[in-house]
Amino acid sequence: MFDAEKFIEKAVEEIKSKVKGKAVIATSGGVDSTVAAKIGSMALGENLVAIYVDTGYMRKGEGEKVKKIVEGMGIKLRYVDASKEFYEALKGVTDPEQKRKIIGEKFIRVFEREALEEKAEYLIQGTIAPDWIESGGGLRDTIKSHHNVGGLPPDINLEIVEPLRDLYKDEVRKVARALGLEVAEKQPFPGPGLAVRIIGEATEEKAKVIREACHIVEEEIEKAAEEKKMSKPWQYFAVLLPVKTVGVHGDRRAYGHTIAIRSVESVDAMTADFSHIPYEVLDRISTRITNELNEVNRIVYDITNKPPGTVEWE
Ligand code: XMP
DSSP: OHHHHHHHHHHHHHHHHHHOSSSSEOOSEEEEHHHHHHHHHHHHHHGEEEEEEESSSOOOOOHHHHHHHHHHHTOOEEEEEHHHHHHHHTTTOOOHHHHHHHHHHHHHHHHHHHHHHOOOOOOOOOOOOHHHBTTTTTTOSOOOOOOTTTTTTOOSSSSSEEETTTTOOHHHHHHHHTTTTTTGGOOOOTGGGGGGGBBOOHHHHHHHHOOOOOOHHHHHHHHHHHHHHSOSEEEEHHHHHEEEEEETTEEEEEEEEEEEEEEEEEESSBBBEEEEOOOHHHHHHHHHHHHHHHHHEEEOOOOOOBTTSSSOOO
């Protein structure tokens, strides 16, 4: 049986023994990085600085939320808006693995730059077991390069410490609850962010569309769950497809984007089943997205389990 209290104790000791100086932590507002930040701050106190990088592919309002959470834990926050750099680096790139690697590398370079200013030598990361297993860790095949694993360049100048490396998602949530963190029940969000929810080139314009679409999916599903029309799925979001279709807006011909809704039930992200969302809720989501986003005129629902599909489309 996994014992969260014991794990916290051991993780704090591990960080104390490994980190001899100042450390930075990549904080994204998700469960993994928030738990790693909390444990890091328990071990290092003021020697830990959190860095939030706005890659341009973050969820709507995420930056503000992270500020509140991190500062609420008494950790100093460095807020970096690097969105233009990321959009530039991904110009013309369509291959999913290449996108992941570019984002991972850019991310770590931004970190190095910011960490240098903080005079830090260590980087604490919230990497969990499925991240490195699916990135080809051990004897397995690379399914996809998780951005906090496969994207790391070999010449990184920060020593990496990964206190959650052996944990699965359900265990991280148990640790989060034991630490009294509100983010314990928050749905997962991939390291490369919305860039892997834009199939093909992840332009700034497309990032704006998918950010709004994901926000609508979250709002409608959470509302339906609160109203007991359904239970809250494990993960739920939108994906922008590189397919344009013909439609009508009023009495005019439209030629717009297609959005897929993805929602799954899972325990550890290694396998997943698509959620049976009530049609009424799907209807609300579809109507809102096509009404609020002029560029979109078709919505489809993804009914693929994992395996064979992965949760994210890229
Ligand atoms: P897949 O798409 O591999 O996703 O079935 C499994 C879970 O992991 C999340 N995910 C990531 N998490 N870095 C992360 O920290 C990544 O690069 C990454 N890619 C996918 C995904 O959202 C799902 O919860």
